Amino acid sequence: MEFLKLLGIVIVIVGFALKLDSILIIVAAALVTGFVGGLSPVELLETLGSNFIANRNMAIFIIIMLVTGTMERNGLREAAAALIGKFKGATSGLVIGIYGVMRAVFAAFNVGFGGVAGFVRPVIMPMAEGAITARGKKPHEDHLEELKGMAAGMENVTWFFGQVLFVGGSGAILVQNTLAGLGYEVELGALAAVEIPVCIIATAITIVFYFLKDKYLLKKYY
Numbered sequence: 001m002e003f004l005k006l007l008g009i010v011i012v013i014v015g016f017a018l019k020l021d022s023i024l025i026i027v028a029a030a031l032v033t034g035f036v037g038g039l040s041p042v043e044l045l046e047t048l049g050s051n052f053i054a055n056r057n058m059a060i061f062i063i064i065m066l067v068t069g070t071m072e073r074n075g076l077r078e079a080a081a082a083l084i085g086k087f088k089g090a091t092s093g094l095v096i097g098i099y100g101v102m103r104a105v106f107a108a109f110n111v112g113f114g115g116v117a118g119f120v121r122p123v124i125m126p127m128a129e130g131a132i133t134a135r136g137k138k139p140h141e142d143h144l145e146e147l148k149g150m151a152a153g154m155e156n157v158t159w160f161f162g163q164v165l166f167v168g169g170s171g172a173i174l175v176q177n178t179l180a181g182l183g184y185e186v187e188l189g190a191l192a193a194v195e196i197p198v199c200i201i202a203t204a205i206t207i208v209f210y211f212l213k214d215k216y217l218l219k220k221y222y
Contacts, residue, residue, distance in 0.1 A: 008033030084130040092128035092147050093214025097207040099124050100154040104203045107162025110169050115159075120151045140221035150210045157206045161199040165192050 008029035015025030034044035084090055099120075106113070113119035128147045132139045163171040167188045179186050 004036045007036055082130065084127040084134065090131045090134065091211075091214055091218070092131045092143075093150075093211040095124065095128045095131055096147070096151050096154050096210050096214075099151070100158050100203055100207050100210075103155060103158040104162040104199060107159050108165035108199070110163060110166040112159075116152045116155055120155050124151050135222075137222050143217050143221045146217055147214075150213065154206060154210065158199075158203055161195070161202045164195045165199060167192050 011029040011032055012025055015028070031044070034047070039047065084095060103113070125144075125148060128151065129139050129144060132143070160171075163169050164175060166172060172188050172191055176186055176188060176191060
């Protein structure tokens with residue numbers, strides 16, 4: 001009977017292997033696992049609710065992943081590539097640079113897009129690849145690998161420096177507590193004001209570096 005509790009895992013494996021609806025698979029696996037484990041419908045709902053509240057950040061991340069996966073399956077990557085393909089003068093470096101500016105601004109308000117897996121891979125990378133295709137070139141595999149690293153790097157730099165600008169965010173509080181432990185009492189507002197030029201400089205340097213690097217890669221591979 002103990003092995004029956006593993007049916008949920010079987011449902012997930014088979015469901016994704018058959019490319020069924022992601023949300024349906026997860027819900028079905030949760031329901032089957034709960035019922036096999038002896039939970040009543042009310043107890044199952046209470047368990048799901050309490051775990052969602054206790055781990056809401058992880059739960060939100062999972063929801064974003066499911067939504068992104070569903071959209072990608074229904075043509076998100078193709079739509080992103082087609083959009084950037086309309087701008088003939090666009091380059092992959094320019095696409096990543098524009099994303100960097102947007103990411104830094106939204107990070108200052110503690111707004112996330114799902115990170116590398118939830119936004120960069122399904123949206124930014126197809127746009128970067130579409131910029132190459134718009135030039136009449138076939139994307140080189142090594143160039144794409146470089147672009148993956150550049151896009152992920154832009155996400156990390158802008159989020160790292162941008163999130164500290166959000167007063168009350170975890171990053172700002174961490175810095176404040178660290179400085180307090182060293183004997184420096186700093187207000188969150190003053191900390192954010194000091195971090196603004198740091199974020200701008202870090203973002204600008206990264207954009208310029210990736211833009212120049214992409215120009216070099218264009219000459220190298222095409």
